Amino acid sequence: MNKLILGRYFPGDSWIHMLDPRSKLLACIYFIFVLFLANNWQTYVLLWIFTLFVMYLSGVSFKTYLLGVRPLIWLILFTVLLQILFTSGGTIYIDWGPITISEFGLTNGVFIFCRFVMIVFVSTVVTLTTKPIDLTDGINSLLRPLRALKVPVDELALMLSISLRFIPNLLDETQKVMDAQRARGTEFGEGSLLKQMKTLVPVLLPLFVSSLNRAEELANAMEVRGYQSGEKRSTFRKLTWQKRDTLCLLLMLVLTVGLAVFRADGSILH
Amino acid sequence: MAMEVNFENVSADYQLGPIRSPLVLHSVDVRIESGSYTAVIGYTGAGKSSLLKAMNGLLLPKEGQITVGDLVIKPDKNKHALKSIRKRVGMVFQFPESQLFAETVEKDICFGPMNFGVSKDEAKEIAKHVVEQVGLTQDILTKSPFSLSGGQKRRIAIAGILAMQPDILVLDEPGAGLDPNGRKEIMDLIASWHKDRGMTTVLVTHDMEDVVTYADRVIVMEKGQIVLHDYVEKVFANQQQLEKWHLDVPDARRFQLNFEKKTGIVLPKVCLTIEDLADAFIEVGLA
Amino acid sequence: MPTPIIEVNNLIFRYDQRLEKETLSDISFSIDKGEWVAIVGHNGSGKSTLAQMLVGLLVPQSGRITIAGRELNDDTKWELRRRIGMVFQNPDNQFIGTTVQDDVAFCLENLNMPYDEMKTRIDEALEMVEMSAFREHDPSRLSGGQKQRVAIAGVLALKPDVLVLDEALVMLDPRSRRELLASLQQLRSTQNITIISITHDMNEAASADRILMLREGHIERCGPPQDVFQGELEWEPPFAEKLRRTLLKRNRSVPNSYMTEEEMVHWLWK
Numbered sequence: 030m031n032k033l034i035l036g037r038y039f040p041g042d043s044w045i046h047m048l049d050p051r052s053k054l055l056a057c058i059y060f061i062f063v064l065f066l067a068n069n070w071q072t073y074v075l076l077w078i079f080t081l082f083v084m085y086l087s088g089v090s091f092k093t094y095l096l097g098v099r100p101l102i103w104l105i106l107f108t109v110l111l112q113i114l115f116t117s118g119g120t121i122y123i124d125w126g127p128i129t130i131s132e133f134g135l136t137n138g139v140f141i142f143c144r145f146v147m148i149v150f151v152s153t154v155v156t157l158t159t160k161p162i163d164l165t166d167g168i169n170s171l172l173r174p175l176r177a178l179k180v181p182v183d184e185l186a187l188m189l190s191i192s193l194r195f196i197p198n199l200l201d202e203t204q205k206v207m208d209a210q211r212a213r214g215t216e217f218g219e220g221s222l223l224k225q226m227k228t229l230v231p232v233l234l235p236l237f238v239s240s241l242n243r244a245e246e247l248a249n250a251m252e253v254r255g256y257q258s259g260e261k262r263s264t265f266r267k268l269t270w271q272k273r274d275t276l277c278l279l280l281m282l283v284l285t286v287g288l289a290v291f292r293a294d295g296s297i298l299h
Numbered sequence: 300m301a302m303e304v305n306f307e308n309v310s311a312d313y314q315l316g317p318i319r320s321p322l323v324l325h326s327v328d329v330r331i332e333s334g335s336y337t338a339v340i341g342y343t344g345a346g347k348s349s350l351l352k353a354m355n356g357l358l359l360p361k362e363g364q365i366t367v368g369d370l371v372i373k374p375d376k377n378k379h380a381l382k383s384i385r386k387r388v389g390m391v392f393q394f395p396e397s398q399l400f401a402e403t404v405e406k407d408i409c410f411g412p413m414n415f416g417v418s419k420d421e422a423k424e425i426a427k428h429v430v431e432q433v434g435l436t437q438d439i440l441t442k443s444p445f446s447l448s449g450g451q452k453r454r455i456a457i458a459g460i461l462a463m464q465p466d467i468l469v470l471d472e473p474g475a476g477l478d479p480n481g482r483k484e485i486m487d488l489i490a491s492w493h494k495d496r497g498m499t500t501v502l503v504t505h506d507m508e509d510v511v512t513y514a515d516r517v518i519v520m521e522k523g524q525i526v527l528h529d530y531v532e533k534v535f536a537n538q539q540q541l542e543k544w545h546l547d548v549p550d551a552r553r554f555q556l557n558f559e560k561k562t563g564i565v566l567p568k569v570c571l572t573i574e575d576l577a578d579a580f581i582e583v584g585l586a
Numbered sequence: 587m588p589t590p591i592i593e594v595n596n597l598i599f600r601y602d603q604r605l606e607k608e609t610l611s612d613i614s615f616s617i618d619k620g621e622w623v624a625i626v627g628h629n630g631s632g633k634s635t636l637a638q639m640l641v642g643l644l645v646p647q648s649g650r651i652t653i654a655g656r657e658l659n660d661d662t663k664w665e666l667r668r669r670i671g672m673v674f675q676n677p678d679n680q681f682i683g684t685t686v687q688d689d690v691a692f693c694l695e696n697l698n699m700p701y702d703e704m705k706t707r708i709d710e711a712l713e714m715v716e717m718s719a720f721r722e723h724d725p726s727r728l729s730g731g732q733k734q735r736v737a738i739a740g741v742l743a744l745k746p747d748v749l750v751l752d753e754a755l756v757m758l759d760p761r762s763r764r765e766l767l768a769s770l771q772q773l774r775s776t777q778n779i780t781i782i783s784i785t786h787d788m789n790e791a792a793s794a795d796r797i798l799m800l801r802e803g804h805i806e807r808c809g810p811p812q813d814v815f816q817g818e819l820e821w822e823p824p825f826a827e828k829l830r831r832t833l834l835k836r837n838r839s840v841p842n843s844y845m846t847e848e849e850m851v852h853w854l855w856k
Contacts, residue, residue: 197726205397209395213385214386214411214414216382247680251682253641253643254740255667255668260696262698265687343729476756478787479788479821505759557851564855573828577832581836586838
């Protein structure tokens with residue numbers, strides 16, 4: 030029952046799967062910024078080629094990516110609509126009081142739609158091809174320098190990895206407690222909002238209690254196994270930066286150059 | 300009032316996010332007689348817990364139907380009809396003490412009955428009786444459930460179900476995690492409840508001693524199907540089958556099999572208890 | 587005369603300082619290297635408290651614990667936790683890593699051990715508990731018995747002198763319990779590790795060389811199984827003893843003393 034959970038990691042051995050999580054994270058974040066260099070249809074086509082290529086490389090079906098966009102589609106369309114209705118410039122098609130639909134607005138709307146969807150696609154590539162624990166390790170590694178500023182990066186990473194490890198347990202327990210209370214006549218999701226919230230108490234309280242208990246037992250186990258916060262620790266899970274990771278970053282550079290070449294002249298900001 | 304449970308060609312699966320799981324129950328056909336004490340055994344993942352959950356509508360059948368007394372659970376059963384089934388079928392989950400939540404023991408025990416429309420005063424009366432029936436004293440009613448010991452918590456959780464006055468009692472490993480004495484107390488409690496009220500009792504367990512000591516019938520499950528439904532003695536007679544289903548045997552039987560293998564001497568009958576063993580060894584003149 | 591691996595002298599402990607009642611009253615005993623000692627007692631007898639003291643999770647008001655010749659106190663406990671390890675009752679609440687090998691690695695990471703040495707120790711430890719094939723499994727795919735094996739491997743990776751099992755088998759089904767007990771017996775003979783098992787289960791206690799019976803903070807009885815399982819017993823005796831007593835009740839000429847299952851089979855066979 031625990032197969033389909035968090036991060037929706039899809040096991041595989043594509044080129045993207047094999048990348049170090051750090052290069053994927055860096056590339057993804059960079060992509061989100063470099064998107065803003067695009068300001069004409071040529072640059073957007075280039076971006077789309079890049080995005081679709083990366084999605085293809087991941088080996089995961091396009092349908093799955095679409096499923097990832099689905100929950101956000103209303104938010105996206107709403108933002109796009111706002112752009113279309115309230116930005117003006119160029120040929121005006123419709124003019125009804127405050128609402129203006131212009132060439133500029135339409136183009137902008139399309140561009141914004143593309144940006145949103147591409148961001149979702151590219152970040153989904155990262156979560157689909159990287160195990161949650163590898164992502165944590167990647168983030169931990171990238172944030173290492175913050176230790177100089179007394180940020181407890183290693184402790185935070187350990188907290189994160191332990192939380193990840195217990196998510197399936199928490200989901201199971203939630204299901205179990207809900208079933209148990211159903212067996213005692215509780216009906217979830219029925220009645221007024223207040224009534225619905227009341228039905229949550231017999232679920233949340235036991236979960237809270239069991240989590241506290243678990244935390245105490247874990248803390249004891251960790252202490253007995255020699256864990257001391259603040260002490261130097263080695264890591265068993267290793268991240269190895271390979272040639273393909275450097276290649277990945279180079280690709281980002283190529284993309285940037287391409288965008289700079291094809292973009293329309295004019296201000297950098299749109 | 301005892302009650303019979305009938306499964307007719309029931310298949311079921313779970314909804315996991317956007318997809319459905321593989322079938323957890325596969326064309327299950329079984330009739331659990333009114334007033335019987337049935338143990339459900341099987342390797343992990345065989346579908347035992349799913350069988351229990353199907354009995355009170357927590358797991359709806361995809362095909363087929365389940366009859367509890369005169370109530371029927373079908374694939375399209377509506378929520379409100381399920382509620383009346385849940386009053387009839389009292390279900391005690393594994394580690395039931397982890398479901399306690401109320402400020403006082405009394406409130407927790409009253410939770411179930413009150414959900415089914417029992418008045419507060421009447422529920423309190425029931426709570427007083429039920430607390431004694433699980434072997435505790437009434438002064439525990441005012442305490443917080445979280446201040447109790449593990450064994451006491453478990454009894455309170457079971458009391459909360461008994462307070463609903465079900466016609467059928469369904470339990471998932473009620474003795475799990477308890478020390479031998481605690482386990483015996485809980486199992487004896489269930490047995491006396493069963494005997495005093497003739498209550499149909501269905502129990503999932505991995506402990507074959509409990510099966511032999513308390514149950515009269517056994518359901519063996521494997522991969523979502525029922526592969527055997529018979530009296531206790533018959534079930535433990537065929538060792539090859541038991542091994543095929545990865546099942547454990549009671550200690551006495553294990554001792555017998557070990558003895559027979561080591562010595563080549565075959566005992567006259569299948570021994571499920573120490574008394575059986577003693578009889579058998581005396582009969583063949585070895586003791 | 588070799589020095590015992592563990593010496594406990596005049597241990598006194600009160601959970602609540604205000605109360606007269608002592609959880610542990612002047613407990614003294616010693617354990618030799620390679621011994622298997624079972625500590626039994628009712629809830630409230632003080633056995634769990636004693637277990638926690640042996641690994642430094644609780645500090646006695648007075649008395650001394652000496653492990654491998656060194657006194658256990660706040661300064662030495664971190665070092666001594668390499669000599670004595672503990673497996674707790676709940677298989678989930680001591681499983682920290684996201685996979686089997688990550689969990690075994692946890693103790694070694696705490697010692698800042700270099701990667702190569704960690705790898706070797708993890709492989710050896712998993713081999714000893716027969717879990718090598720499961721090294722990449724995540725805990726949600728393991729049974730209770732398997733998780734406890736991983737916990738034991740985690741302790742063994744430290745190459746300790748003593749392994750403490752704090753009711754470590756109570757949440758397992760009878761078959762898993764027997765299998766784990768058999769594995770532990772084998773481990774003991776191949777690794778010469780000292781085992782202290784806190785338990786309620788007389789079948790588990792019967793595996794021990796010596797049984798320490800605690801009652802209300804005192805040691806009531808101490809001796810090998812054949813001495814301890816004589817006469818009136820508060821608990822269910824181990825299986826073979828039950829059989830012997832049954833035959834005795836029927837006036838059969840069984841030996842007057844405790845026998846193990848093996849001995850029982852032999853006697854019946856004559």
